[in-house]
Amino acid sequence: GAGVSQSPSNKVTEKGKDVELRCDPISGHTALYWYRQSLGQGLEFLIYFQGNSAPDKSGLPSDRFSAERTGGSVSTLTIQRTQQEDSAVYLCASSLGPLSYEQYFGPGTRLTVT
């Protein structure tokens, strides 16, 4: 079946612009995660959605970052007024449930802020 998909695969934007990154999780997966992977760094947790519960936003680095998940499926990560330090690969993952369940990762969106 189809895996996790993300779009766009690459995004180049100018400093100060807003960007939207999209994630389509695997159908039926209730949990969805966003991570950021900077060069030479591990994965940095950003936000977590589980079913209809309020998302865990504790990993968002600033109020310029926000995310939503519509209808318990597709998720959009929005970065407002982008800065050069936002340049990274943004990864989305979904799973059947939290914590002990395997996460299935998308291919990521490479964001470059010039």
Add this chain to the structure above:
Amino acid sequence: AQSVTQLGSHVSVSEGALVLLRCNYSSSVPPYLFWYVQYPNQGLQLLLKYTTGATLVKGINGFEAEFKKSETSFHLTKPSAHMSDAAEYFCAVSLNTGNQFYFGTGTSLTVIP
């Protein structure tokens, strides 16, 4: 605070040699432990995981890892390296008291022919 430490950002082994990738974690509660692999230009995929039960877990491609609570470790091993094992390996921890997964900074494995 929880953390995951992967000793050695780069590891090189000869083809056929033992692979040992180290992972230590800090946690005040029993963790769930994972190893993920990222092949060049591909997404992360699960190698193996420990949740409960037997502390030695076997994963795909001949890899295995042992949860040692006394050492707070979950090292990844493979008896004989293959060229196709060259990739980035990430150790991750999750706790049943929260929602987050904590990933290490990764270890890049090079296999020398």
